[in-house]
Amino acid sequence: MIRFLRRLPVVAALSALLAASVCAQLPDPRLKSIFPAGGARGAEVEATISGTDLDDATTLVFTHSGIVAAPKTEPRRPFETEPQVVADKFMISIAGDVPPGLYEVRSLGRFGLSTPRSFAVGVLPETIEAGNPQSLETAMPISFGSVVNGRAGNEAYDYFRFPAKAGEKVSLRCEAARLDSPLIPRLELLDATGALLAVGQGEPQADATLDVQVPTDGDYVAKLFDAMYRGGDEFVYRLTVAALPRADSVFPPVATPGASARFEILGRELPGAAPVPGASESGLPLERTEAEIAAPAVAEVPDVSALGGLFEVSSADVAGFLHRIETPAGPSEPFLLGYATAPIVQEIEAGESSDAAQPVEAPCEIVGTLPTARDRDRFTFRAKAGERFAVEALSQRLGQPTDLEMVIEQLVAGPDGATTREIAAADDVDRAFGNPPFDRQARDPALLFVADGDGEYRVSVRDLAGGSNPDPRRTYALAIRPPAPDFRLVATVKSFAEAVATGEAGGATVLRKGGTAVVVVQVVRRDGFDGAVTLSATDLPAGVTTPPVIVGPARNLAMLVFSAAPDAAASQGPIRILGEATIAGASVRRSAVGAVVVREKDGRTTNAVTRLTASPMLSVIADEAPLSLEIAGEANVSASRAGKIWIPIRVIRRAGAKGAVDVGIDGAAKEIVATALSIPEGTTDARLELKLDAKAPLGAVPFVLTAKAQVAYSRNPEAAAVAAAKLAALDATIAKLTAENADPEILKAADEERKVLEKRSQDLAKAAEPKDVAVVAHSLPVTVTIAEAPFEATPTPPAQPIARGSQAEIVVDVARSFGFADAVELDAVIPADFAGIAIEKATLPPEATQAKLVVKAAADGSTGEVKLTLRASGTYDGTRLQIERPLALTIGPPAAATP
């Protein structure tokens, strides 16, 4: 009860906050659902879309050219001059040769391309949930071997009745998460009287399946609902009732690029399959078959859209390819196979609690299974001192419900036989991009290690999330290989709205004329790659430019700014975001996959859901950006830690912009802080002051400046004008028909249409009235190159060895920058194990640039080379800064005594 009281007000307050911040922003088209969320190939489907800011949607854009849509129209009525387009409804034609699987669809309308939703293409006949099948009595009849497209109702069940024959294998499968639906499906199979026969639970990121052999001839009923009894337009699903081929898992999970090999496939109704003893899913044994699969020679990143909502952002660095199995019933849906990065070795199952280790030779990629939580797989390999290894597991990122843990130990000979010494362990990989909600952890462990001695090493893997019941489908690949530094890019699309609100939303990338849009690019570094990556974009529409941005060595995130010329024409389409880096002397180029927010966090029962998408999309729309922010000077500046930068800026206010503009920064390190700046109405130019902390990152740090202002925004006045014109035209027609004593039925219909038009016209006119919205404009990127201090010290040691018993001078040249003129204190740190030298501190006076340090070498001290650390420190803008530079001295034997 205490917990309840404590949490409730927080939730309420949060909801209120979200509501307030989300309601006033520039349009940002988001497709929230398409229903039905798929269709049979060769069929025409009438679909309805819903979402926000989908005004005047004229078409739907699919990722397969064989799927096209046209707005639905109603035939012209006597009082109309042309067929009427039905808002938000489309006729979708799916060509007969579109392979079954998932594709993406976006709507294109007044405000550009929307965010995507998944759209499925199947091979079975399809129907759409009809009637009100919310009770056993009103169950909707469907045929065996078909797909029904439905939407879960709030606090309701959906019932579908179908006939089946005794002994027939019936597979029920409810797709939801892969369709970007929030539904967490639960399935039950009932007999005709409603008696429960079987239950199938789904998973948040998986389908619910239920496979049974029905006992008798007769009608059976599929009962479907959400795990929390939620429902609504977005809760779309596709329920397949059939005995259709399905691949649940493929082993090995990885393939050698360019090679052909035999793979074991577990699933249902696969050609030539035999039941797997002991492996059952919902009562029926799984079936196993083998297939020859040829892996393409090269592939960077698979076509992720084909996996829909099942392909998480944490999988962005998986290289692999999609494969379909050909069956007499047509090709199966695609599944993902990874690319092996070393020769494949198969695990020899030793029993779940065996301590036995399987010897392997590195480099290799071990493929194995962890059927239960108790299973532990151990492998030993030999390594030489200094040999470097990347050890990486691939399982969850291929869609397995696993959570592997990995331990590396060295086998050490002891008096009682070999013992182990733990070297490293890895669990989840947190790449810490700092870009919620896209920085999801990968649950596959990976680590780098250097063998510190010749000998035998042991790698153990186990699954922390395994169930108690054996499931042979929990597979993994474990690579033990030399590190191959590389990187992948994920373009996470952010919107204006998100910048205004929580920083957690992701919409479409929409550019307004003269405006900018930001795409955050994450660099997924692999195998210890730590070089700089230069980001750029190509395939841009005319009038859109993007200055390249460098992601520094220690960083993994940057904002790429797309800027539309004031006269850019409206257009839309995919763009390519590229990253270039030099790895081991060679230039490496990678293109980014996109990531989208499928659903935002609702604060109570769901976190934000994100997934990868085929490619980032960009729209330029006809509207003008109401606000722009320009850098009125150099965009690449240098500064020292603890210093300040002043960036000259100019705001450009266009239609509706009013009041003061607040300027800040976005995407910089937290050690760079902007002094609050508000540019009053009527003023355009100003300087933004940035303060650097004494711990600010060194090197190039790119970021953008932001301008926030209120804008009196008039939404889609063109639509209001069109509606008003249509209303006026209809009025004229009605007047004419009345005058002509037309058929009263026609007049009545015209009057009714008039009411509808009038209402729409009023609504649009109201929407078009200027309203205050918060607008954020981003500048082009600014890069500040940060130095350690505003001074640099270069020591010059004496040219000759310093004889013991004598003294010498070290000359230190101090270069000053950023206007620094104060004193610099110098001293040196002598290693404790080198005896007999002393260096006195020295202070370089203000303005001076050279100082000398006196070294005294005692007569009885050590001789040889000694590595010292020269320290220079000074106070800059009230902050003490210190730099350290290496300094080597040579101490020689005492000078020969003069006779």
Add this chain to the structure above:
Amino acid sequence: MRTSKPSIHPASGRFGAGATLASAWLAAACLTTPFAAAEDSAQGADFAPVSIALEAGTAQGAPIVLIGSERRRQLIVTAADASGKQRDLTRAVAWSADPAGVVEVSPSGFVTPLGDGVATVVVSHGALTATVSIEVKSFEHDPPVNFTNEVVPVLTKKLCNSGGCHGKAGGQNGFRLSLLGFEPTEDYEHIARESRGRRLNPAAPERSLFLQKASGGVPHGGGPLIAPDSTNYRVLRRWIAEGAAFGDPEAARVASIAIHPATRTMTPESEQQLIVIAAYTDGSTVDVTAEAQYETNAPEMAEVDAKGLVRTSDRAGDVAVMVRYQSKVATFRATVPLGAPMPSLPPAKNFVDELAFAKLMTLGLPPSPVCDDATFLRRVTIDLAGRLPTPEEIEAFLADPGPTKRDAKIDALLASGDYADWFAKKWTAILRNKRETEEEKHGSFAFHGWIRESLHENVPYDRFVRGVIAASGEPEQNPGVIWYREVPEQKAQAEDAAQLFLGIRLQCAQCHHHPFERWSQEDYSRFGAFFAQVGRKPGALPGEERIFHKRGVATTVDAKTRQPVTPAGLGGEPLTIPADEDPRHRLVDWMTDPANPFFAKALANRYWKHFFGRGLIDPEDDLRETNPPTNPELLDALAKKFVESGYDLKELCRTICRSTTYQLSSTPNEFNADDTQAFSRYYPRRLPAEILLDAVDGATGSPSRFSGIPAGTRAVQLPDSAFNSYFLTTFGRPEGESACECERTSDADLSQALHLINSDETLNKISAGGGLAAKLAAEADTELRAKIRRIYLLAVSRPPTAEEEALVYDYVQRKTSEPNYDAKRAFEDVVWSLVNSKEFLFTR
């Protein structure tokens, strides 16, 4: 609001028998019988002894030696008649000792030494005599008092170190003792050393504060406990006089205690003197009858006094007396047969009947006959499916002449989703599946769904338990992890697991040796160590966690020794578990081993209670030596069968429900009305809250609507307890706060009665426009008798008797014709009356 009160009452005449049963049910806890008249009836009028034996609790013929002046010895006299029946005649015989001056024997057979020598103790009963020889040695030279072996037992016997006195955590009035003397070194510290030894005065022992407080010499909150002339006083005094030493720390300690006799068949209102012999680690034995503590598990059946004298009441049945000395416990079990003439027993269907009837034969307790079909159908549908049978089911069942229809019905109910719904309700509460925030909804619903699915698919119980105890991952994939959300603490996990799956209440052993059990703090710590490596990571959904095994060798710091200990099953060997192996799996391995003495038994007993309202061991989750089963053979057989079936829960239910024992009528015969533990009849119970609400919904034709879940969901099907319902709360729905089934209350109280009689909820259901009364009133084509039949079938699951039918028929006819009344209101009256009848409220 209703403007008129219903004017007829339930058909109470028919329910006369049930009313008696209900009274018995209510009275079970408060019926006690004084023993005043029992004093001299030990031998019973019809008992003609043909032999008597004089027993000392040790092997016959073993020398009896008393060393020192303070040792005592309890002797008992056991007589046997020609049939071999035994009776305790200890207080009925004449005692003497010869020569005088060696020992003194009290009329109760209690021997006190008087001086060195050998004496013969003689008892006589009519013509029968028996003798025993006793030697007294070192009368003038008592061996030094050992603090642990001699002082502490006195403190325990006198309750000085009980939880209500100095034994509680903070002590009492500045003086603290370890609970029940489990920590003698601490006690010695407190008595002899604390406050600079001010409690003892070796120079003048009788002036020691310690002795004066105990004997009333100075004011003592606990009153005078030890008489200055008593043996206990002399022991304490001598200990102080000897210098109040701790004594040899290596001295022999109590290894076990034995009771003589261990079991006995007694008659009502008879006596049995017990002897308690402590065996020491050096092999010696000492009579500790006077120092041991006694407690009976059924005060209504028997009382026991501080000297170990057991007196039965006038009731037949089984009773156990727990005896505790130092940290050891043992149990005396008495069976008190009623001895009624046994008619031919109903047919035994399976081993349950064979063993249950064998017990009834022993007790001489004739069972009630097998119940009629309608009663059986209602009972078994409630117990297996958590609902009342539908009118259609009743008509079909009653019309079915088949001899195996009861078995078939049991199978059909077990196969139905209703079985899964009802047993999921049972398990979901004790697995503590509850929700306090919206965030917890997904996990709670998933856990409930998993439990229901497991039960429906009849997942073997060992696998089901593994799915909870060893659950890893996210709630969606492995919903058992929700148990770790609701039981977040390691200690609570160990305690819940022990109570829930082993029937062992381990809680006491957290702070001290379990007072009624063999479990020590080390046992507690080792058991808890299985849960030492439970790790948590954020899950995919808000507020959800991934449970995983945190790599590392599982250990827990023992609360007593402060040393790390490795896991061990209760009574099992300590295990060293590798760092990358989840110890929870090893715990389940140990639990589900067919040889585990607790696991199968605990479940069999829990399910027995489900069907009979009382466990073979009760409470059902308190299995211990000192709380023995009323029919151990039956419990053993059920557990064995359960293990052999591969932990098949449905098979266990089937076995129980098919037995004649389960199908006995609840109507008592002239002998078994008082029986509450031998299962000679079915014990009526009030319907559980959820079934009752569903029954009210069914009888009134007005289903309840719970928000957040589809319409039509019955109370039994609700996934957790977070659905607001005054009705369910009032009738004792468990909230999932503990692992105890006792959270579900089946008590009857005034608020329940008032709620059914005149709450808006009940009255609105009865008078609802779409309700049963309205529907019946609107059905023009149905004959009134058929409507009455329907009401009875819906409410009490049987057709009305001719008398009831006539009564209701006349009433409805009459009221319908009255002005300001109509058929709907007349039917409402009938429904109201039945809903408020005991027959409706109870399963019988």
